Amino acid sequence: VYNNKEVGTFTINRTGRHMIYNALASIGIGLLIGLEYESINAGLAEYQGARRRFDVVEVNDSVIIDDYAHHPTEILVTLEAAYKKYPNQKMIAVYHPDRITRLDTFEKEFIEVLRLADQVAIGSAVDSDGFSKVINTNALLSNIDRSFVVDDKLESVEQLAYLAPAVFIFMGTKEMHTLKQGLIDYLS
Structure with missing residues (x-):
């Protein structure tokens, strides 16, 4: 509804409440600057989103x-978007931290949110601040049941593949690409 008139139904091809909010903002701006419904809807339907x-x-x-x-x-x-899109499926969070300061500052919050997954794989990491410090993930591992360490080696790929079928959610740094691609290849 815009200016007390029904505009129509819009379609987006992205998942998550945050994407709905982004789409609503885009629709509002489009209508404010005078774009037609068809043009806005076509743009939303074609939008692929940012990588990763x-x-x-x-x-x-x-x-x-x-x-x-x-x-x-x-x-x-x-995680909320994954549970909504894939209800009743096993969720495996694969998280690769990238900053010592972020992990230290939000340790409690990381633990709380990662516990929402059925299992949690934690990537060993070196701080991306350029100082080559190893990030200590022991607090996550010791406070999250069903958590374990992974790297980009074949053993970790096999460890994850053993949990299939599941929804594997790779989050954090792009360094998880090798592990993610290894899992895709292994499961194919």
Whole structure:
């Protein structure tokens, strides 16, 4: 409804409440500047989104999601979207932290939100601040039941593949790409 008139139904091809809010903002701006309904709807339907924002690959009975989420709030929104899109499926969060300061500052929040997944794989990491400090993930591992460490080696790929069928949600740094691609190849 815009100016007390029904405009129509809009279609978006992205998942998550945050994407709905983004679409609503885009619709509002489009209508304010005088774009026609058809033009706005076509633009929303064609919009592919940014890379690493809930990118989905389906492999046999499993789903692999890649999302840049690196903060507890972003992880929460990503997990909520996954549970909404894939209800009643096992959720495996694969998180690769990238900042010591972020992990230290939001340790409690990371623990709370990652506990929402059925299992949590934590990537060992080096701080991306350029100081080559290893990020200590022991607090996450010791406070999240059903959590374990992964790297980009074949053993970690096999460890994740053993959990299939599942929804695997890769979050954090792009360094998880090798592990993610290894899992896709292994499950194919």
